[in-house]
Amino acid sequence: MGIELDKEYYKKERKADWRDKLRKEIKSKERTKGVRVQMPEADPTIRNKSNIEVNKGLTLEMAMSESSRCLDCSVPTCITGCPVGTNIPKFVKYIEKGDILGAAKVLKENNSLPAICGRVCPQEIQCEAECIYVKKLSKEGSAIGYLERFAADYERESGNSSIPELSKFNGIKMAVIGSGPAGLTVAGELAKFGYDVTVFEALHDLGGVLKYGIPEFRLPKDIVDFEINTIKQMGVKFITNFIVGKTATIDDLKEEGYKAFFIASGAGLPNFMNIPGENFNGIQSANEFLTRVNLMNGSDANFDTPVHTGKNVVIVGGGNTAMDSVRTAKRMGAERAIIVYRRSQEEMPARTEEIKHAIEEGIEFMNLTSPIEYFADAKGMVNKMRTQKMQLGEPDASGRRRPEVIEGSEHDIDVDSVVIAVGVSPNPIIQQSMPELETTKWNTIEVDDNMMTSVPGLFAGGDIVRGGATVILAMGDGRNAAKGMHNYIEKTILSEV
Numbered sequence: 001m002g003i004e005l006d007k008e009y010y011k012k013e014r015k016a017d018w019r020d021k022l023r024k025e026i027k028s029k030e031r032t033k034g035v036r037v038q039m040p041e042a043d044p045t046i047r048n049k050s051n052i053e054v055n056k057g058l059t060l061e062m063a064m065s066e067s068s069r070c071l072d073c074s075v076p077t078c079i080t081g082c083p084v085g086t087n088i089p090k091f092v093k094y095i096e097k098g099d100i101l102g103a104a105k106v107l108k109e110n111n112s113l114p115a116i117c118g119r120v121c122p123q124e125i126q127c128e129a130e131c132i133y134v135k136k137l138s139k140e141g142s143a144i145g146y147l148e149r150f151a152a153d154y155e156r157e158s159g160n161s162s163i164p165e166l167s168k169f170n171g172i173k174m175a176v177i178g179s180g181p182a183g184l185t186v187a188g189e190l191a192k193f194g195y196d197v198t199v200f201e202a203l204h205d206l207g208g209v210l211k212y213g214i215p216e217f218r219l220p221k222d223i224v225d226f227e228i229n230t231i232k233q234m235g236v237k238f239i240t241n242f243i244v245g246k247t248a249t250i251d252d253l254k255e256e257g258y259k260a261f262f263i264a265s266g267a268g269l270p271n272f273m274n275i276p277g278e279n280f281n282g283i284q285s286a287n288e289f290l291t292r293v294n295l296m297n298g299s300d301a302n303f304d305t306p307v308h309t310g311k312n313v314v315i316v317g318g319g320n321t322a323m324d325s326v327r328t329a330k331r332m333g334a335e336r337a338i339i340v341y342r343r344s345q346e347e348m349p350a351r352t353e354e355i356k357h358a359i360e361e362g363i364e365f366m367n368l369t370s371p372i373e374y375f376a377d378a379k380g381m382v383n384k385m386r387t388q389k390m391q392l393g394e395p396d397a398s399g400r401r402r403p404e405v406i407e408g409s410e411h412d413i414d415v416d417s418v419v420i421a422v423g424v425s426p427n428p429i430i431q432q433s434m435p436e437l438e439t440t441k442w443n444t445i446e447v448d449d450n451m452m453t454s455v456p457g458l459f460a461g462g463d464i465v466r467g468g469a470t471v472i473l474a475m476g477d478g479r480n481a482a483k484g485m486h487n488y489i490e491k492t493i494l495s496e497v
């Protein structure tokens, strides 16, 4: 994606001799010896029994000090590391000057959910990985995510949160399917263009994975609700308990006057390993486990449908979903909450910070281990998992070293419940209701550069196009699709008016 730099800012804020200035700055011990700020965290022995947020956020003093570490590079490579092209040096400079509301405004130019991204983006492989401290000076990068979260939280808590400027309302009906980060972003962007936007959501609550997947201790729900309320204030309508493809088809919605559609239905279908015994009671997908805990009070034994965990809980997988599940199981009282992962910690796809937090909270890791069979008691409840040890071979298509079986290394573990977190696939409901929609062999939806599918007027983005990806990539798709949809309407409808 091309990044547009704010030229006016660079002309105004930078001196003509910026190259010399930069060289001096890089050499300056004062500047480069600065140590990256540490995020204050809740005590691990207390937080692993509660839902309090783990990261407490920076103070104003900490944020201003961290922002002064930024070297104000001539070519700010951090921007290229952000999938939505956030103008990082500009917002960081505002924090350094103490104008936090100004910083929040800059963030909102490209990102409608900065308080969320500041918390969950894998910054260490995105913007922060491209920081000059990391690339040239072998030091810890600027804490861009922490600063983003600080500015967004400051704005929200100050009560001065701004609603983006909207174009004149044009009354043209646009439908968005799914209220995760992709759907929320496209809805906000279309509202800015002046459209009459409705979001259809299958569940009873809004936010997609931000609500039903990522737990409260990592992303408080009131923060997601605040962002959704801003989009509501922009005039976007939300209809819950509405499954497009079942409650009504896209053709039905066309008859109701919707002129273009954005499918943002995510990848909520869990994958399993298809090994013997995987159907025993007490074995569930991470998707079911987290949804029941996050949206249906499943961790409360007094509710109608409590989730079964027990003393020994094993989570199979090494991604964010596995980390969220294992830390949730620990908070529900598991004595042993164990990650079983077939590669080593180095290859884990989970965010580095989540792995660190999990270790601090007493999570056990059985890496280079893979389940091969489950056993159950007379009632069909799982009680044992057979595993085998793995070793790493040559890199596979994903670039990570391929796990290979060590023959004769079988080992049994006592388990009371098992959560499977080995990846997700797109939910096929919409694809099945529209045979003309072109899909890939993984059942993701094919789109062109404007995010339009094989059906004119029907756009798609986020996990339904990418498979399981990230919040910010889903949001980037939403931004691109909104432009594509606007162009489509201009060509097909507005040109005829």
Ligand code: FAD
Pocket (backbone or CB within 6 Å): 120, 121, 122, 177, 178, 179, 180, 181, 182, 183, 200, 201, 202, 203, 207, 208, 209, 210, 213, 214, 242, 243, 244, 245, 264, 265, 266, 267, 268, 290, 320, 321, 324, 351, 427, 429, 430, 461, 462, 463, 464, 468, 469, 470, 471, 472, 474
């Ligand atoms: P989703 O967020 O999945 O939203 C899709 C929405 O569409 C859902 O609300 C669903 O109910 C609705 N829907 C589905 N079908 C229909 C239909 N037919 N009609 C109407 N509505 C429908 N990414 C990160 O960047 N950082 C993280 O830390 C991180 N942690 C994660 C933790 C977990 C547990 C999980 C599961 C994912 C995590 N991810 C993380 C990935 C990230 O959340 C997803 O990539 C992102 O949410 C995808 O956004 P989306 O809008 O495409 O889909």
Ligand code: SF4
Pocket (backbone or CB within 6 Å): 081, 082, 083, 084, 085, 086, 088, 111, 117, 118, 121, 123, 126, 127, 128, 144, 145, 148, 472
């Ligand atoms: Fe970094 Fe994510 Fe913020 Fe972009 S949105 S600057 S990648 S934290």
